[in-house]
Amino acid sequence: MRIGVEDGMVRIIGRVGANPEGTVLFATGHDAGDLAPIPPGGTDNAVALQVVGHSMHGFADDGALIYFEDQRTPPTPDMLGHVVVVEIDTDEVLVKRLLRGSERGRFDLESLAGPTRHDAKLRWAAHITAIIPPYQARRIIRMGG
Numbered sequence: 497m498r499i500g501v502e503d504g505m506v507r508i509i510g511r512v513g514a515n516p517e518g519t520v521l522f523a524t525g526h527d528a529g530d531l532a533p534i535p536p537g538g539t540d541n542a543v544a545l546q547v548v549g550h551s552m553h554g555f556a557d558d559g560a561l562i563y564f565e566d567q568r569t570p571p572t573p574d575m576l577g578h579v580v581v582v583e584i585d586t587d588e589v590l591v592k593r594l595l596r597g598s599e600r601g602r603f604d605l606e607s608l609a610g611p612t613r614h615d616a617k618l619r620w621a622a623h624i625t626a627i628i629p630p631y632q633a634r635r636i637i638r639m640g641g
Contacts, residue, residue, distance in 0.1 A: 505531040505638060506542045512562065512581075512591050513548035514610060529640020532633070535563045535626035542566070542625065545581070545591070546633070551609045552591065555579065559630030561637075562591060564622040571603065571621035579608070583619040594621060 508530040532544050547560040556562050564581045571582070575594045582605065583589045592605035592613070602615040628636065 504534050506534050506538065506544060506563070508532055508544045508546055508561070508637065509566070510545055510589065511548045512545045512589065513558075514551035514607070531638040531640060532561055532563075532628070533636055535628075538563065538625060539565060545589070546637075547630075551607070553609070555608055556591070556627050557630050559633055561626075561628040561633045562624055563626040563628075564624050567622060568620040569622075571618055575621055575623065578623070580621050580623055582616075582621045584613075585617040585619060591624070 530546075534542055542563055543566045544561045544563045547556045547558055547562060550558055552560075562581065568583075571580070571594060576596060577593065579591060579593050581589065581591055582594065582603075584605075590605060592607060595604040595606055595612075597603045597615040599615070601617065603618055605613040605616050607613075
């Protein structure tokens with residue numbers, strides 16, 4: 497079992513966000529040891545990202561937690577058209593709507609605010625399993641540092 501899972505907690509592995517122009521400010525960061533409760537239906541592979549900024553306003557506001565299963569598997573057809581967590585070949589971890597690219601194995605990543613990235617090569621993709629709004633996130637995060 498991973499650290500924290502035995503007591504119903506999962507790791508917050510980093511921050512995700514962007515400025516209004518769509519430039520990524522944060523991807524996964526150093527592991528500060530912050531924890532949050534495992535989401536409903538979550539497994540011992542569950543992790544969370546904390547949203548910083550307003551690039552996902554109305555979807556996941558500043559301070560929200562976005563949970564996903566950290567399985568590091570390729571995108572699946574059922575992810576197309578949905579907002580998912582992805583890692584691209586430049587080491588960035590992003591939250592984007594996954595669309596087909598211009599060729600097999602490439603994907604367009606649509607921002608909720610900002611430009612679409614075209615023909616990205618993905619290392620992995622994961623469905624979002626839960627989003628906790630900022631007010632509740634502040635109440636449930638257990639700071640590790």
